[in-house]
Amino acid sequence: MKIKRFLVISFAILTFTILFIANSWALTFSEAKSKGLISERGDGYVTHKTKKARQLANTINAKRRQAYRRIAKTRGTRVSDVATIAGKRLR
Secondary structure, eight states, X not given: OHHHXXXXXXXXXXXXXXXHHHHHTHHHHHHHXXXXXXXXXXXXOEEESSGGGXXXXXXXXXXXHHHHHHHHHHHTSOHHHHHHHHHHHHO
């Protein structure tokens, strides 16, 4: 029961954080994604398809990594576990 509650709370925090981050880059991120310049990976991060999109992908991944660390620290779990859960939700 505690694990289920933990996952629900973690997912809520993760969703809020990702939506907040996505809103920060709404046009740029959306444009790059719709043009196929970047794409979501299964591990909670994005990958770039061209050199042009490298900086955007690096910026997004740095912000996500920071959010994942914060959530992992709060929940007492590994960053990779938080990122994997996010990756499943984002795909």
